[in-house]
Amino acid sequence: MTALQFPTAPRRRSIGARRSPDTERAVLTAARQLLAERGYSGFSVDEVARRANAGKPTIYRWYPTKADLFIAIYAEEKTAAVPTPDTGSLSGDLLAYTQSLWRFWRAHPAGRTVCALIAEAQASEAALGALRGKFLPERTLPVRLLFERAAARGEIAREEIETRLQLWIGFNWFRLLTADIDAEEALPATMRIIAAPHT
Amino acid sequence: MTALQFPTAPRRRSIGARRSPDTERAVLTAARQLLAERGYSGFSVDEVARRANAGKPTIYRWYPTKADLFIAIYAEEKTAAVPTPDTGSLSGDLLAYTQSLWRFWRAHPAGRTVCALIAEAQASEAALGALRGKFLPERTLPVRLLFERAAARGEIAREEIETRLQLWIGFNWFRLLTADIDAEEALPATMRIIAAPHT
Amino acid sequence: MTALQFPTAPRRRSIGARRSPDTERAVLTAARQLLAERGYSGFSVDEVARRANAGKPTIYRWYPTKADLFIAIYAEEKTAAVPTPDTGSLSGDLLAYTQSLWRFWRAHPAGRTVCALIAEAQASEAALGALRGKFLPERTLPVRLLFERAAARGEIAREEIETRLQLWIGFNWFRLLTADIDAEEALPATMRIIAAPHT
Amino acid sequence: MTALQFPTAPRRRSIGARRSPDTERAVLTAARQLLAERGYSGFSVDEVARRANAGKPTIYRWYPTKADLFIAIYAEEKTAAVPTPDTGSLSGDLLAYTQSLWRFWRAHPAGRTVCALIAEAQASEAALGALRGKFLPERTLPVRLLFERAAARGEIAREEIETRLQLWIGFNWFRLLTADIDAEEALPATMRIIAAPHT
DNA sequence: ACGTAAGCGAGACGGTACGTCAGGTCTTAGG
DNA sequence: CCTAAGACCTGACGTACCGTCTCGCTTACGT
Numbered sequence: 038m039t040a041l042q043f044p045t046a047p048r049r050r051s052i053g054a055r056r057s058p059d060t061e062r063a064v065l066t067a068a069r070q071l072l073a074e075r076g077y078s079g080f081s082v083d084e085v086a087r088r089a090n091a092g093k094p095t096i097y098r099w100y101p102t103k104a105d106l107f108i109a110i111y112a113e114e115k116t117a118a119v120p121t122p123d124t125g126s127l128s129g130d131l132l133a134y135t136q137s138l139w140r141f142w143r144a145h146p147a148g149r150t151v152c153a154l155i156a157e158a159q160a161s162e163a164a165l166g167a168l169r170g171k172f173l174p175e176r177t178l179p180v181r182l183l184f185e186r187a188a189a190r191g192e193i194a195r196e197e198i199e200t201r202l203q204l205w206i207g208f209n210w211f212r213l214l215t216a217d218i219d220a221e222e223a224l225p226a227t228m229r230i231i232a233a234p235h236t
Numbered sequence: 237m238t239a240l241q242f243p244t245a246p247r248r249r250s251i252g253a254r255r256s257p258d259t260e261r262a263v264l265t266a267a268r269q270l271l272a273e274r275g276y277s278g279f280s281v282d283e284v285a286r287r288a289n290a291g292k293p294t295i296y297r298w299y300p301t302k303a304d305l306f307i308a309i310y311a312e313e314k315t316a317a318v319p320t321p322d323t324g325s326l327s328g329d330l331l332a333y334t335q336s337l338w339r340f341w342r343a344h345p346a347g348r349t350v351c352a353l354i355a356e357a358q359a360s361e362a363a364l365g366a367l368r369g370k371f372l373p374e375r376t377l378p379v380r381l382l383f384e385r386a387a388a389r390g391e392i393a394r395e396e397i398e399t400r401l402q403l404w405i406g407f408n409w410f411r412l413l414t415a416d417i418d419a420e421e422a423l424p425a426t427m428r429i430i431a432a433p434h435t
Numbered sequence: 436m437t438a439l440q441f442p443t444a445p446r447r448r449s450i451g452a453r454r455s456p457d458t459e460r461a462v463l464t465a466a467r468q469l470l471a472e473r474g475y476s477g478f479s480v481d482e483v484a485r486r487a488n489a490g491k492p493t494i495y496r497w498y499p500t501k502a503d504l505f506i507a508i509y510a511e512e513k514t515a516a517v518p519t520p521d522t523g524s525l526s527g528d529l530l531a532y533t534q535s536l537w538r539f540w541r542a543h544p545a546g547r548t549v550c551a552l553i554a555e556a557q558a559s560e561a562a563l564g565a566l567r568g569k570f571l572p573e574r575t576l577p578v579r580l581l582f583e584r585a586a587a588r589g590e591i592a593r594e595e596i597e598t599r600l601q602l603w604i605g606f607n608w609f610r611l612l613t614a615d616i617d618a619e620e621a622l623p624a625t626m627r628i629i630a631a632p633h634t
Numbered sequence: 635m636t637a638l639q640f641p642t643a644p645r646r647r648s649i650g651a652r653r654s655p656d657t658e659r660a661v662l663t664a665a666r667q668l669l670a671e672r673g674y675s676g677f678s679v680d681e682v683a684r685r686a687n688a689g690k691p692t693i694y695r696w697y698p699t700k701a702d703l704f705i706a707i708y709a710e711e712k713t714a715a716v717p718t719p720d721t722g723s724l725s726g727d728l729l730a731y732t733q734s735l736w737r738f739w740r741a742h743p744a745g746r747t748v749c750a751l752i753a754e755a756q757a758s759e760a761a762l763g764a765l766r767g768k769f770l771p772e773r774t775l776p777v778r779l780l781f782e783r784a785a786a787r788g789e790i791a792r793e794e795i796e797t798r799l800q801l802w803i804g805f806n807w808f809r810l811l812t813a814d815i816d817a818e819e820a821l822p823a824t825m826r827i828i829a830a831p832h833t
Numbered sequence: 834a835c836g837t838a839a840g841c842g843a844g845a846c847g848g849t850a851c852g853t854c855a856g857g858t859c860t861t862a863g864g
Numbered sequence: 865c866c867t868a869a870g871a872c873c874t875g876a877c878g879t880a881c882c883g884t885c886t887c888g889c890t891t892a893c894g895t
Contacts, residue, residue: 057872078359083850092873097852152358155413159355160277169414200426207406214354214409215368227399233432256841280881291842296883448846448885455846476757479876490847495878553811554756557749558675567812598824605804608811612752613766625797631830657867678855689869694857 063089073146077153104164107154127187128232262288272345276352303363310349326386327431461487471544475551502562505552525585526630660686670743674750701761708747724784725829
């Protein structure tokens with residue numbers, strides 16, 4: 038009666054009144070792969086559950102919102118993948134960081150995760166909240182530190198940190214959302230403008 | 237729940253082997269209203285058809301993709317709503333234009349249309365193509381002209397037009413996608429950075 | 436992924452804005468077989484849809500309630516399966532009819548359908564309504580006619596028709612619900628009591 | 635939504651290798667109330683566990699089947715609620731007993747328990763067994779005694795006890811299952827037929 | 834003048850996914 | 865040894881959309 042996907046797959050059982058790390062891993066892995074393979078539109082909790090041999094309610098228990106799931110996926114991926122540079126100048130730092138980031142986005146499906154999260158935020162209030170309240174502050178912290186270091190050096194005005202940071206984020210989003218993160222020629226010039234000292 | 241536009245509306249009939257302008261109008265109006273009321277996630281072709289008293293195949297015949305529908309909606313809306321300023325300086329021009337644009341986005345549901353189109357582009361290749369190939373060039377043309385005028389004045393380098401334009405677009409998308417187009421305090425400083433002459 | 440029952444089954448398509456008789460037939464057949472095989476507890480709309488190669492919404496469109504589906508199944512089955520006897524006496528008529536009915540219930544899974552409908556009526560107000568308002572009046576009409584004929588003959592009082600009919604129904608339900616319709620020895624005596632003239 | 639009985643209830647702990655009477659009581663009380671409030675369809679072991687502050691496995695250990703739980707509930711309720719009458723005639727006895735029983739069913743949610751048990755018996759073999767082997771013999775014993783007393787008086791034939799008893803049970807089930815135990819006008823006539831001496 | 838071709842509304846169709854609830858099973862912690 | 869607690873997988877629920885398809889109608893156009 039029960040149609041096991043892989044007849045030989047040893048059905049994962051409960052390990053008692055505790056979360057099963059196996060299940061958690063299987064879910065995240067399946068979600069990441071699915072997002073990589075089929076993108077935002079092909080992503081569904083049903084399919085994640087199927088691939089992970091997990092129950093839908095289990096997934097919903099941990100990640101009440103798709104956004105939570107996307108964040109969890111991205112949190113795992115980004116870990117220490119993009120180093121924080123120190124070139125001596127803000128423009129150089131931004132350039133190095135952005136190049137690393139884009140290289141990372143190209144190599145891993147992480148970029149798609151960000152796109153998915155942004156798209157999801159257009160559809161769900163909860164996702165928007167998670168994006169603004171949790172994802173953005175955490176993920177842009179390294180870049181913010183670059184700006185703050187520059188401000189400490191007197192390179193830029195302290196009041197402009199937020200504005201310049203948003204310019205940097207916006208530029209990255211634009212290129213990411215239009216699937217245009219391969220061409221890096223314009224990057225140095227762009228970063229110079231973002232980092233330009235006030236005249 | 238279903239808001240029949242005219243509960244007693246005499247069913248619209250074919251007018252022969254030509255597109256019915258009535259239907260075309262009803263569809264676009266319904267789509268715009270629906271997007272305004274319920275946003276991207278609440279938007280569905282089914283509901284548009286219901287509200288417009290139209291058949292689904294009719295809608296699909298004209299707009300094979302949701303993106304096409306979004307573009308058609310936005311095309312109608314933006315018409316001559318944002319004037320092209322001429323303040324003498326690029327920074328001033330950008331500030332004036334951006335303020336007008338945000339005011340327009342706040343007043344009309346047009347901003348939601350842009351968000352919807354961007355989100356849809358993450359889900360559909362066709363939508364991405366429409367966004368890059370048609371929507372962006374058309375809609376950003378006025379701003380591009382501001383940059384080109386500034387380049388003609390010698391304010392900025394001609395090679396940097398594209399870069400600066402993308403910075404401007406990215407910033408606007410970022411604020412729009414994070415539902416943060418109310419606070420305008422930082423706008424002047426931001427526009428100054430985008431317009432800053434190369435040192 | 437979707438486990439098509441018959442991988443080669445040509446997917447049934449819409450035939451326009453009308454119900455497809457093919458689909459209707461497939462659904463009823465699948466439902467009947469499922470109920471026969473697995474009984475009330477094993478019955479699910481999902482499984483019916485799977486077996487019938489039909490969409491769940493299609494089933495719900497026609498049969499908003501499980502009770503409606505059960506009634507439709509039973510309506511098909513009972514057609515002319517139980518003849519109306521005429522033995523000359525009420526007791527004889529009832530005996531003949533009841534024996535035919537039980538034989539029918541034993542041969543076909545129709546008895547299970549009745550059980551399912553009664554059980555469903557305990558769970559859903561709508562099902563109870565359908566049972567009382569539609570199923571019972573229709574299905575017991577032949578027996579009611581037996582009583583009315585007897586009343587016309589003067590065998591029983593006209594005011595007692597309803598009471599005696601309920602005794603007959605109740606007895607049948609009791610045996611059916613306790614899965615005890617094989618033993619017919621007591622039937623003649625029971626029918627004699629139900630048909631006994633008032634003293 | 636979930637009505638925690640005591641939101642701040644100090645969670646009950648194990649009292650060692652013995653059944654906790656507190657828990658047993660809490661489970662039965664919760665089950666009875668739940669059945670009374672929401673009927674058969676609204677009844678779930680999950681909800682019972684929630685209300686009783688108990689673990690689901692605990693409930694399943696004591697009552698492996700829903701039917702067992704229903705029986706336990708009804709066993710508690712019926713205790714000495716319906717007296718055994720002695721009017722001198724079988725018809726009178728049956729009438730008095732049935733009236734008392736219906737009054738009891740109307741006043742207490744006990745009737746719903748019977749319905750639930752019957753419905754459950756259509757879904758589960760175990761429940762059917764419990765219904766036939768345990769519930770029916772126990773619960774109909776008082777009525778059977780009425781018939782046996784009448785047989786001893788010579789009012790009815792001893793061989794007809796079973797048949798007449800089933801008529802009585804069937805009639806009661808029919809009215810109970812169709813939620814029709816308010817109208818008592820027809821009761822005397824019905825009981826007279828069940829009790830009619832053979833002619 | 835009239836047949837044909839196209840546009841149109843309606844809505845049924847097979848699917849997929851949604852988010853939730855219930856059913857039972859399992860393991861650990863603890864008395 | 866037994867209880868309590870809760871996580872786990874399964875599967876069903878009823879609904880919303882998707883994009884396709886067929887109908888029956890109406891009108892304009894080409895012959």
